[in-house]
Amino acid sequence: MRRYTLNVVFCLAAVALVALAQAGALDKYVLTIITFxxxxxxxxxxxxxxxGYMGEFSCGHAGFMCVGAYVGSLLSVAxxxxxxxxGAALFxxxxxxxxxxxxxxxxxxxxxLFGLIVxxxxxxxxxxYLAIITIAAxxxxxxxxxxxxxIGGPRGFSGMKKTVNAMSDVADLPWMLIWTIFGFFxxxxxxxxxxxxxxxxxxxxxxxxxxxxEIMGVNTNRVKIMAFMISSGLAGLAGAxxxxxxxxxxxxxxxxxxxxxxxxxxxxxxxxxxSGVLMAAVAFTLLVEWLRFVIPWLNEVSHAAxxxxxxxxISQIWKWVIIxxxxxxxMQFRPEGFLGNRExxxxxxxxxxxxxxx
Amino acid sequence: MPLLEIKGLTQRFGGLQALSNFxxxxxxxxxxxxxxxxxxxxxxxxxxVSGFYQSTEGxxxxxxxxxxxxxxxxxxxxxxxxxxxxxxxxNDMTVLDNIRLARYSWLGYGFWSAVLRTGxxxxxxxxxxxxxxxxxxxxxxxxxxxxxxxNLPYGLQRRVELARALAGNPKLxxxxxxxxxxxxxDVEDLIRHIRWIHDEFKIAIxxxxxxxxxxxxxxxxxxxxxxxxxxxxxxxxDIRNNIVxxxxxxxxxxx
Numbered sequence: 001m002r003r004y005t006l007n008v009v010f011c012l013a014a015v016a017l018v019a020l021a022q023a024g025a026l027d028k029y030v031l032t033i034i035t036f037x038x039x040x041x042x043x044x045x046x047x048x049x050x051x052g053y054m055g056e057f058s059c060g061h062a063g064f065m066c067v068g069a070y071v072g073s074l075l076s077v078a079x080x081x082x083x084x085x086x087g088a089a090l091f092x093x094x095x096x097x098x099x100x101x102x103x104x105x106x107x108x109x110x111x112x113l114f115g116l117i118v119x120x121x122x123x124x125x126x127x128x129y130l131a132i133i134t135i136a137a138x139x140x141x142x143x144x145x146x147x148x149x150x151i152g153g154p155r156g157f158s159g160m161k162k163t164v165n166a167m168s169d170v171a172d173l174p175w176m177l178i179w180t181i182f183g184f185f186x187x188x189x190x191x192x193x194x195x196x197x198x199x200x201x202x203x204x205x206x207x208x209x210x211x212x213x214e215i216m217g218v219n220t221n222r223v224k225i226m227a228f229m230i231s232s233g234l235a236g237l238a239g240a241x242x243x244x245x246x247x248x249x250x251x252x253x254x255x256x257x258x259x260x261x262x263x264x265x266x267x268x269x270x271x272x273x274x275s276g277v278l279m280a281a282v283a284f285t286l287l288v289e290w291l292r293f294v295i296p297w298l299n300e301v302s303h304a305a306x307x308x309x310x311x312x313x314i315s316q317i318w319k320w321v322i323i324x325x326x327x328x329x330x331m332q333f334r335p336e337g338f339l340g341n342r343e344x345x346x347x348x349x350x351x352x353x354x355x356x357x358x
Numbered sequence: 359m360p361l362l363e364i365k366g367l368t369q370r371f372g373g374l375q376a377l378s379n380f381x382x383x384x385x386x387x388x389x390x391x392x393x394x395x396x397x398x399x400x401x402x403x404x405x406x407v408s409g410f411y412q413s414t415e416g417x418x419x420x421x422x423x424x425x426x427x428x429x430x431x432x433x434x435x436x437x438x439x440x441x442x443x444x445x446x447x448x449n450d451m452t453v454l455d456n457i458r459l460a461r462y463s464w465l466g467y468g469f470w471s472a473v474l475r476t477g478x479x480x481x482x483x484x485x486x487x488x489x490x491x492x493x494x495x496x497x498x499x500x501x502x503x504x505x506x507x508x509n510l511p512y513g514l515q516r517r518v519e520l521a522r523a524l525a526g527n528p529k530l531x532x533x534x535x536x537x538x539x540x541x542x543x544d545v546e547d548l549i550r551h552i553r554w555i556h557d558e559f560k561i562a563i564x565x566x567x568x569x570x571x572x573x574x575x576x577x578x579x580x581x582x583x584x585x586x587x588x589x590x591x592x593x594x595x596d597i598r599n600n601i602v603x604x605x606x607x608x609x610x611x612x613x
Contacts, residue, residue: 190473197472197479198458198465198486205448205459212446215408217434217463217526226469341450 014181021174031177035245037285038180039238042187044265044281045274046234049191051263052271052341054227055207057131060118060138061235061262064111066254068236069243070145072107073160076244079103081162085150093166100167100179104240111236112229114141119228123221138259145251156250160243176245183241187234192274194230203227204272257320261288264327270337275344280337287326291319359422361386361530361562362407367416369402369586376402377586380416384530389556389563391577393597395607399586400566401443404532408440409433421529435463439523440532443566445515449508453499453518456507457490460525490525496558497521497551513544517551524555531555533565537572549575574598582606 017034020026026034047061078086080096091099114137122133146154167175194200202223205213214220243249261284269280299314308314330337345351360383369377377399384390392400405411407418409430418425425433439460448456465486471479494500499514499521507515516536523531536552537545549572556563556576567573573580574594582590582597584606590597597603 193473193475194469198461198483199467199469199472201451201455201459202462204451205462208448208450209446211410212442212448213459214410214430215434215440215442215446216460216522217431218459219429219431230469 010185014185017181018174018178021177031174032245033285033289035177035180035241037282038177038184039241039245040261040265040285041278041281042183042238042241043235043262044269044277044284045187045191046231046238047262048266048269048271048274048277049194049203049227049231049234051266052273052277053195053203053207054224055271056224057127058134058228058231059131059256059263060134060136060141060259061231062254062256062258063134063138063141064115064232064235065239065242065258066141066145066251067114067232068107068111068239069249069254070151070157070239070251071110071236072103072240073157073243073249074151075103075106076100076163076240077159079163080166081159083159093162094170096163096166097170097175100163100175101182103163104179104183104237107240108233108236111239112233114236115229115232116225118232119225123224123228135256135259138254138256142251142255154251156248158248160249161247164244164247176241180241180245183237187237188274188278190230190234195274260324260327264323264330266337267327267330267335268337270339270341272341273337273339273343276337276339276342279339288319288323291322292316295319360384361388361421362564363417363419364403364407365417365419367403367406367418368414369399369406369411370414375586377406377413380583380586380588382581382588384562384564386529386562387556387560389552389576389578390565391573391580391594392564392566392583393568393573393580394583394589398583400583401534402586403583404440404534404566407433408438408532431463434526437527437529438532439526439528439530441516441519441523441534441536443535443538445512445519447507447515447519447522449506451506452504453507453510454490454494454503456518456522457493457525458486460522461486461489463526493521493525497524513540513547516540516544516548520551520555524559527559528561530562530564533563533567535566535568537567537569545569545572548572552576 021031043061043065047058050056050058077083079090079099080093082088118134118137122130125133145151151157164175195203202213202218205216205218206220206223210220239254265280265284266277268284269278270276295314295316295318302308302314339347362384364380364382367377367380380403392403394400402411406413409425409428409432412427416426420433420438421436423436425436448459451459466482467476467479491500491503494503497517497520499517502510502514502518507518510518520536533552537548540548552563553576555561565577577594580592580594580597581588582600582603589606590600590603592600
């Protein structure tokens, strides 16, 4: 029975969420936040595979999200909409809800391919050098996208809303919420199952003692490249979802700041802990949204108290002071994050009575 | 045909000649020792044989196949296992997981099977689990299956490493100073374990060791090297009385 508790709870929560959204009980803002929490979860959990389980330091994860976002958008526009870029739709728009997984898959594969391109030359290096290479890769990807005029260049790319609308025409459901839940499920399931199999434990082995891993039969180069590809592929999935939720993509949304957000979520949650990173992704997304309200309030209060000169306003830019500050404080006072490298069931063994994750 | 045959192995690190013209052979089920003063090149031999270094010159044939140029994981898959002078366990994984991972070369399934949890995956994992528990049982480690290696005393860590090497069903086991850092009671245990492994698994063992007690009581044959050259070969009795060997260890004045 307990084998299925978590699955049942997850399914019930998903159905409840979709039902609430369908009934109109959640306003559009709340719904968007929930969707973004899901996307951030995918983004952070996939980064955790490389930075947590494998112990490497990838700083350009958003670059792969960018690849996924653009490839997903292009596929979706080419498949289901009449556009200037691709001409008439390849498939009738009524097929959109059924073929959307193909769009997601295509985006993931493209991002995984980019992961491979970055991984092949860089995995003879380690640590700091890999960090530098991944930052560079992030910039390269953004620059490439910004310099292709056909897909909008620096102006960004749009048209995905039509796909989402086409899905709504077939059945009036909160489609993007459903697809995000689906993506979340695929991502968490993939990483969890991988890391509990002996095959995936090869990744931890490489992290904990590479020489021992190599001598015990683990092909370390292959394992590293595999992990990097899975990680970037899932980031691509997050990207494709993001593009469709927004209906618009711009390469600058996936710059180094976005990569930093990913790092904050992973280190906040605890490297190598899926439950920790999920908690962190939820907490972090909510925090960023909360700052949206807190900063103007702080501004008003400080002005009322006469703490700030009349001409100075605290703007939303301060978000980018506060978030890195969290990272600094975290490294100082709790470098292992919420859960360290343990899962929730290891921190609270009593939970095991209720759940085993399958 | 010998299980392992090394011919004219030479290794240079820049200007340093770490090994010159090292030739050696090992039959199936033999238990042979490799000794020599510090820095003589013993670990270099092991590192070349297990695939970590590529030798400058020379030929290595293991189990009828030339393994020069093989990477360590390929050598392992052919049935060679080794332990290290300084213990190299995966410290944040349970002892059981450490042993399970030794079956990595013979997993029999890949990424998609792992993610989709196919019947094939479940079958393979069950076999691995059974094998790992069996090895733990045999090495008197069953009680520690759920422990993290870093929480175990040093002697037990050595034994876990030995168990991990055995879990791959090797034909040849390379032991790099298995008694290093052990107290005398642990050394007795180790000698007993190695002898038992040798009889029970019917495998060949080649060991580097400094403690004469271990070498003399276990090995059928010894090779002595100094400055990368073989200076003596023979039974432990012969070696004990060999003047060249005594010179290498103790210097000319000792005579």
